[in-house]
Amino acid sequence: MIEIRGLEAAIGEKPILKGIDLTIKAGEIHAIMGPNGSGKSTLSKILAGHPDYTVTGGSIRYQGIDLLTLPADQRAQQGIFLAFQYPVEIPGVSNIYLLKAALNAKRRAQGLAEIDAFDFMQLIKAKLALVQMDEKFLHRAVNAGFSGGEKKRNEILQMALLEPTLAILDETDSGLDIDALKIVAQGVNSLHSKDNAILLITHYQRLLDYIIPDHVHILSNGKIIRSGDASLATLLETKGYAGIIQ
Amino acid sequence: MKSNTADSFSYYRHLLTETALPGQEAAWLASLRQREFDRFLQNGFPSRKQEDWKYTSTAALANTAFEINLQTQPLDKNRYEKTNPFIRLEYHTMVFVNGIFNKTLSHLDNLPKGVVLKEIIQAILSNEISSEAQFENNAHRGKPSCHGFSTLNIALMQSGFYLAVPENCTIEKPIHVMYIACDTPYEAHLHNHIVMEKGSHAHLIEHYIGLDKMSYFNNVISDIFLKEEALLNHCKITAESEDAFHIATTRTTQGRSSTFKSYSFASGGKLIRSDTHTLLKEKESEALLQGVFIAKNQQHIDHHTYIEHASEHTRSREWYKGIAHDKGRGVFNGRVRVEKGAIGTSAEQRSNNLLLSREAEIDTKPELEIFNDDVRCAHGATVGYLDEEALFYCATRGIPLKEARFLLTFAFVKEVVDTLENPHLRSILMYIMQSVLEDQIQC
Structure with a gap:
């Protein structure tokens, strides 16, 4: 599904990624773990197309296309979804408006007609149930005044609606209490299928107790220094980053 | 023609003496017009040297000569109906076209008993406004809302509306006054006079709209008198043509426990200056001033507000939002004055502004003058990009x-x-x- 080869990237003059190789196939769940400053979030932002980062080397092929030539909105329309570590608050824009605009943008890109209001309500109600969110969230401004847990659940709600092919979850577990973490994890697991893939970016092993990855990669100083199966995360938990990196 | 030169003065003298301005039968009005004109000769138009006009040059008005239109301007009914967004709601509607009242297009049949809503010169001729003392908003004399444009407004007053709402009367449906500009350039000095008696409630929409691409000049004063416990919801929509000039001042004098809710929405126009001044004259009166402006191309939109807390336990809240795009320029200046005796006052002001291009500019300035200690004042201003x-x-x-x-x-x-x-x-x-x-x- 996605093939990252020798990816190098910088913000301004500062190199952050120094040659990343990563292949994710349909149906797989990958986890990227690493200490603060290792480049985890940079990788997720580059995949999503953040304009502040410059790719200085390497390539990303996604479903046969050169991903780096596409602007962020077209990547999303092609099925890439980034769940933010810090979801952005947008006062004045209601959640329902954003959700509908996002779905319609994707439908237009697929050559489909825009969804009508009735069908949309039916659809979104089903998705709300998945993340145990009340309908009143639809009419509140996007993330404005939401608690940490509500913001993260709102990200999963958007993911559920847009049904991405590749979902990147950037530190989705941060700031979640155990109950909210379970709801988020259940939501993600139920959305996972043989046709899509999930890339989890996380600092702690905790999330991986609930969403079991097929592959775990450890990122340090802009490079993947070790890859393995889910047991690597357990090893990391006992030895710490320092123990693995040495 | 309108800069402070002998030429412009003689031009206006010509307008004053040669134009058959209406209402001359009222002797007090003729004499007031002359005195206001003399004041204008003394002071001329405001210049950028005056603090209140620092950001707004009236020089763009300078070399444009307009005539005052005294003829009824025809406006096709279909075109009017397309112009009036509230047409289906059957609001109490007064329509002016190029500064002249158009009775045919207006809809004034269902006003509650005792409410007077009519063209202002007619109100003067029928003695509803019978003296200078009744006409003048004296509490604002000598204050920033008195300037060259306001003196000229009275000297050359050609029309406007008079609204009087009797005691404890509530007008359920909004009153919608439309000033439509179309076909021919003109200059109009429009004067509105609104009296809300004790305990009365009304909702007023002042709506300025330009239909054709042309230059014209609307010079407006709206004098509002709110008696004890009166409530006025006042919405001013300024949607002039792109080449139009619009200078307007709303001056409110508030009685005890009265409420003034003002909303100003401005877009369009080459130069818009839209000021709201309110005097919280008696205790527990309250003013809410809000506004939105969108300045694009090379438009200049300036809102100045002036709230005077002159009595105890008066409250004011302001929230203005501005957007400037292209080379658009916006100004918000919010002045709040709290007098010595105005204890227990609360005043809050917010101004948030958004620039959509690198060449756009918005200046926002709070001015707080506080003369007693028992006051709660807060203000905040932001200017930023998306x-x-x-x-x-x-x-x-x-x-x-x-x-x-x-x-x-x-x-x-x-x-x-x-x-x-x-x-x-x-x-x-x-x-x-x-x-x-x-x-x-x-x-």
């Missing part, structure tokens, strides 16, 4: 940049529009702003 992170967030949801920019810009103004109580007015203003913004926002 939030890049919010744009990226929208992009990661598949929303194209152009749509995301529109979404965020629209959301920015919507916050203020959402505070309007009348749902029809809300949706019509949303529609107006949506069309102004959609037209403008490009990647």
Whole structure:
């Protein structure tokens, strides 16, 4: 599904990624773990197309296309979804408006007609149930005044609606209490299928107790220094980053 | 023609003496006109050396000569109906075309008993306004709302409306006054006089709208008198043609426990100056001043507000939002004065501004003058660009940049529009702003 080869990237003059190789196939769940400053979030932002980062080397092929030539909105329309570590608050824009605009943008890109209001309500109600969110969230401004847990659940709600092919979850577990973490994890697991893939970016092993990855990669100083199966995360938990990196 | 030169003075002298200004039968008015004109000769137009006019040059008005139109201007009924967004709601409607009252297009049949709503010169001729003392808003004399344009407004007053709402009367449906500009350039000195008696309630929409691409000049004064416990919801929509000049001052004098809710929405026009001055003269009176402006191309839109807390336990809240695009220029100047005896006052002011291009400019300035200690005042002003992170967030949801920019810009103004109580007015203003913004926002 996605093939990252020798990816190098910088913000301004500062190199952050120094040659990343990563292949994710349909149906797989990958986890990227690493200490603060290792480049985890940079990788997720580059995949999503953040304009502040410059790719200085390497390539990303996604479903046969050169991903780096596409602007962020077209990547999303092609099925890439980034769940933010810090979801952005947008006062004045209601959640329902954003959700509908996002779905319609994707439908237009697929050559489909825009969804009508009735069908949309039916659809979104089903998705709300998945993340145990009340309908009143639809009419509140996007993330404005939401608690940490509500913001993260709102990200999963958007993911559920847009049904991405590749979902990147950037530190989705941060700031979640155990109950909210379970709801988020259940939501993600139920959305996972043989046709899509999930890339989890996380600092702690905790999330991986609930969403079991097929592959775990450890990122340090802009490079993947070790890859393995889910047991690597357990090893990391006992030895710490320092123990693995040495 | 209108700079402070002998030429401009003689031009206006010509207008005053040669134009058959209406209402000459009222001797007090003729004498007042002359005195106001003498004042104008003394002081001329405001210049940028005056603090209140620092950001706004009236020089653009200088070399344009307009005539005062005294003839009824025809306006096709179909065209009028398309122009009036409230037509189906059958509001109490007064229509002026190029500064002249158009009775045929107006709709004034169903006003509650005792309410007077008529053309101002007619109100003077029928003695509803029978003296200078009754006509003048004396509490504002000598204050910033008195300047060259306001003196000229009275000297050359040609029309406007008079609204008097009797004691404890509530007018359920809004009153909608439309000043439509079309076909021929003109200059109009419009004077509105609103008296809300004790305990009365009304909702007034002052609506300025230009239909054709042409230059003209509306010079407006709205004098508002709110008696004890009166409530006026006052919405001013300024949607002039792109080449128009619009200078307007709303001057309110508030009695005990009265409430003045003012909303000003401005877009269009080459130069718009729209001021709201309110005097919280008696205790427990309250003013809420809100506004949104969108300045694009090379437009200049300036809102000055002046709230005077002259009595105890008076409250004011202000929230203005501005958007400037292209080479548009916006100004918000919010002056609040709290007098010595005005204990227990609370005053709050917010001004948030959004720049959509690097060449756009918005100046925002709070001015607080506080002369006693028992006061709660807060103010905050921001000027910024669209939030890049919010744009990226929208992009990661598949929303194209152009749509995301529109979404965020629209959301920015919507916050203020959402505070309007009348749902029809809300949706019509949303529609107006949506069309102004959609037209403008490009990647």
